[in-house]
Amino acid sequence: MQIKRYTAADMRQALKLVREEQGPDAVILSSRKLDGRVEVTIAVDPEELELLAAAATPAVASTARSDSFEALVAAREAPRPAPHMAAVPAVDDALNGELRSLRRMLETQLAALAWNDLTRREPVAADLLRELTEFGFSRDIAAQVADDLPVGIDCTRARRLAIARLADRLPVLGDRWTEFGGRVALVGPAGSGKTTAIARMAARWVMRHGAAQVALVCADEQRFGAREELARIGRLLGVATFSVEGPAELAALLARLDDRRLVLIDTAGRSARDPALAEALAALNAVPGGVEVALTLAATTQAGAFEEAVQRFGAARPTACVLTRLDECSNLGGALSALIRARLPVAYVSEGQRIPDDLRTARALDLICMAVQLAERSGATADDELLSRRFGGSFHAA
Ligand SMILES: Nc1nc2c(ncn2[C@@H]2O[C@H](COP(=O)(O)OP(=O)(O)OP(=O)(O)O)[C@@H](O)[C@H]2O)c(=O)[nH]1
């Protein structure tokens, strides 16, 4: 589709000009007066123009007038050359592409207008949305917190209130496992810190309750040296360790370990996209007598990949998660948003490689404050373009 303009002394002449050049089917988009003349803007279909040209040639025209209705129909029905047929989808594609980019432009401008309007009407909420975005919190969580602000609150109180509300929404498990025991399998992506977390939890238990009532089980049949690694940890702590192959052996061993108050099961690291993941998690869920699952995730994982891991490993119905590598992460809001959304409690956090010192029982307020401090330390910023795309027009709807 092309746009063309015609100017003439008056409307009648302008239309005549259009009809002469473009035929009777030209689509008139607009007209206006310009310096005492009339300007008519029309949309031209190049295909139609070709047909008109074809109708005007003797080969197609036969006895009909070249611009007559019959000539047009004849031209339309005449077989078209191959290159021309290929050009039709190209024209459609170009038109669709243009429409898409027009739509995007319009949406961007509307969102920018809506965001500017929000910063004028509700400056405190807009300021809070900016800060929460800088801390790394996702759009939905930030919008829900800002939407909940009481009327007439100032920026400082709004920030404090938002931090408290985020802490309320972030579930934590408390020190249940290393205080009261349980049968816990640590699952998660490769290298997320499962074995190290097991060593830390076991060490904590031994310091509190002694080594007699705890056992470590290696159910990692995949990684070379996994059994030896756990056995070495067991030797260091004076804790019994076992290895199993497959869910049936695990079930039989757990039945034998019935007298142990804490049994920690180390599993093979798997990618969230591993096609065999769902089956492996289902087998763990089906172990007779039940096993609690602790999803182990590195806080350094990109927000999108973290969200994906929470979703896919969610098939194991984890009781809680262990958040590792806090010492290495530069932004925590994305990971905490995923945990809030999934309502997955955090049991422990680890922030270093020392055993057992670097394992802490998770506290919601500490984690939210850490997200704030990390963003402040790294100088994270959110510009107006990002904010208008995120919140323009749909802040209250979120
Ligand atoms: N900096 C830092 N390193 C950690 C932390 N937790 C674990 N690590 C290190 O991460 C590496 C991998 O830890 P593992 O415990 O072996 O991870 P895994 O999930 O058992 O790995 P796979 O068994 O291969 O799936 C080790 O070098 C750990 O010392 C942490 O909180 N911070």
Ligand SMILES: [Mg+2]
């Ligand atoms: Mg391991």
